[in-house]
Amino acid sequence: MEFVPVSPDAEMRELLKRCDLLVSDLDSSDSLFFYGCHSNGNITGVVGLEIHGTVALIRSLAVTSNIRGLGVGRLLVQFAEEMARKKGIESLFLLTTTASNFFERLGYMHHQRDSAPESIKTTAQFSGLCPASSCFMSKQLSS
Template identity: 40%
Template sequence: MTGRSVQLEPAAGSDLDDVRSLLRANDLPAADVGANADSIYRVIDEGDLVGLGGVERYGTVGLLRSVVVTEANRGEGYGTAICDALEAQARSTGVETLFLLTTTATEFFRERGYEPAERTAVPESIRQTNEFTDLCPETAACLRKDLAEKRDGDRFGSTPP
């Protein structure tokens, strides 16, 4: 399915238990969810949690993390829609480059325009995150995407010049 649109809802309070459960069920890091709750968003469709994701912002760079779709909703376009929404939101707050680590979704992100990046070339602010230092293995693929070039005319939430 293409063209799906989603709304991001900040995860807070009792929502964090659902976030942790969904992350753990999909072998994604959940240990620092409470410390980074302000950067995690739930995606609700017709009253049901269908997925989540987050962006930790560090100036003009950000860490895309914890993008996951519930098993029952996979293949429906939610993963793409969640990434579109997170990238648009990051762009609107001044993030020019997103980085991520993944052990299972390299091809998905490559198809979205993310390119391989050497961990040593990632900005220090991102390399110091729990995701990089403790939660993801060294074998995880490190990817980056420039957002700045898509500011004007972006169909997912352009920012005026």
């Protein structure tokens, strides 16, 4: 499966919206990088990195419902981690209301939201997701 840089066009936004993921802040930052995969010219999966210095938020992870459970989500996260390493990122953070078990299996650990770096705390993702319903997780990237 090939993963390529993608821009937040209408098709990608549609996929994120179908998954109830945030789309209001996609144009707001030059620190956002998205990677996706396609089938027959249509986007089937996407993952984003929101970079703040040497830390980044992994976000906008979505796979079309017809190909879930086939390993695409895991490969997308692993690809994003590889891209993050290449960009000098030391730690990845994320918030999730739906996939904490999925991320646990990929080596992400649960933390208190208060422990987040300030740059992560100020992201739209962080302020947009209700503390009570979301898990805050992180992973240290080896070089």
